[in-house]
Amino acid sequence: MDTIKALLFSFFHLLFFLSGQQQQVLGHRQLYGFRPTKIFVFGDSYVDTGNIPKSVLGSWKEPYGLTFPGKPAGRFSDGRVLTDYLARFVGIKSPIAYRWRKIALKNLKYGMNFAFGGTGVFDTLVANPNMTTQIDFFQQVIKEAVYSPADLKSSLALVSAAGNDYSTYVAVNGSAEGFQPFITKVVNQLTLNMKRIHGLGVRKILVPSLPPLGCLPQSTSKLSFQQCNETENSLSGFHNLLLQQAVAKLNNETKDSAFVILDLFGAFMTTFKNKGSSKTENPLMPCCVGIGKDSSCGSVDDNGVKLYTVCAKPEASFFWDGVHPSQEGWQSVYSALKPKLQQIYC
Template identity: 55%
Template sequence: MAKSKFISYLSIFFFILLAANYEGANGHNHHYRHRFHPKKLFVFGDSYVDTGNTNKSLSISWKVPYGITFPNKPAGRFSDGRVLTDFLARFYGLKSPLPYMLRNLAGKKAFRYGTNFAFGGTGVFNTVFPGANMTVQTGFLKTLLDGSHYSQRDLDTSMALVALSGNDYSTYLFRGGLFQNIPAFITQVVNQLAINLKSIHDMGVKKVVVTSLQPLGCLPRSTILNSFSQCNATENTAVEFHNLLLRQAVAKLNNETANTNRGSPAFIILDLFSSFNTTIFHDDKFVNPLKPCCMGIKNGSCGVVNSSGVKMYTLCKKPENSFFWDTVHPTQAGWRAVYLTLRSSLSQI
């Protein structure tokens, strides 16, 4: 199928579905005014929420210049500083939860605020990156329900943050998947994500917050093809289809759990798609927002040095003026700006 025909087909397909299913399928919780105060936060997903689980020997998140803004050294976060997990935890008055991989190095008090099970590069399915997929991550939580770490009562006063940022799709294309078949694969991904969301709630987690997929076509790895001047519309149309299916899946899950949650939704979508777009195109503090602060040179990438120790990347002078840190991840300033657009939604949970 010609690329132009496929773009037209996917756009028409998306808007037909949107018109037919949007009413009653929206996973947002605008009409709810209940305020939930979690005592613990459990985090599942990938690099957008990982705070130190990814293997040090394999991950750029443990290399300079990652972490230069916070905590002033590499600490496993895929940014110059804080990521979405940190801002969400702070909003609810919690410390950022302990990375699961540090569980044997910390005392019981370290589990007080929850646990972060997210691994950079992972998805709902196995990806090209090493690390636990979403199903394995939920299994990690089950192993901690032993009475010494967490009890069922702990889960009843807890919240889960689930982030899926597109690694399943990049792996699909890397392994030779055809882009014209991407709608079918998107359906598989969202169906599996829904299974994982239900599994987390069935364990007893009171509220499950899941992120919509951010505009992948606006990531620097895509915008570099046009000198960081505009987003890739084809990719973003596919993203909108993902988010449509996610809204439908979340609406279905909330309908199924309505009786057990007394009318308040158990599953809530955190709209990263809209918040990224709002911040990228309407926040004047960011200079050339589609261009990353840390950018590879000569086939290098952020954090990479050659055999002689020479940096294979360039670094901007002021990360606080860049929305993106590297070709995929926001800066701390970028995440803060995104978080600020989400606060009103979070206050209604």
């Protein structure tokens, strides 16, 4: 990993700054007057609200869900995640997780969440459905007439790819030379996925930019949680630059400004600069951390003894664990994104 970082640094560093400049001018066509009544969600743990099987260690295990709803509920946080805040902004309940669609029928009217934690645009190290398969699920739901064409026309999609493809690339010893083409491949497939969702009848597609990967606690732990890894942030910058270009092209092709980037990278960085809310002390330090080399938040030994610690005040942490924001963190990100959302929908 260190060798890959060193080889990529000079290339991605420049593109990172280019991405920041381009972010100001691309993807800003307005969508005035659109009032969605449903949300359809695709992607990973940043937006998953309960699709992961309960047998899997993580979002269904303590201490996840500590803040909301007070017990593990399938969210990779101590509480609410990005999906919940977008639903709040739209004025509807958070869409039902796909795996619960036959149990909570009354909630189908708010849309459906097809996201699975740990997944990517392509297959990752987890066995959960990748984004293409998630869209297959969506297409099948449409064929079953759960949603009418009118329902789809009044809906929006949230499409999240927060970095699992890249962690998988590194884990399987992907070469430094192949990193740039792989990022291009990921963005190209993500673009095809968004176009497919739009083609199925969803009117508006929101796609978050890649967050600053070098600011996640799994990276900043090596720096005592004091600063971000700019080499990894450069990777995010290159991904986001390509995404901006792809979205601009899609909007030119559709002529209806259907695709909008949510600047997750900028929202994270703004929050770090402002140290989150007034309650947040060190925004780079997670609340829940594993004890020992191979443990993580939620880990227990064979006797059920906890192999993790939880901070006294989750509301004072931007990050919940090594990768995911806390509810307070997502609240801060939502606050940073809200002006853009208001610009689009008001």
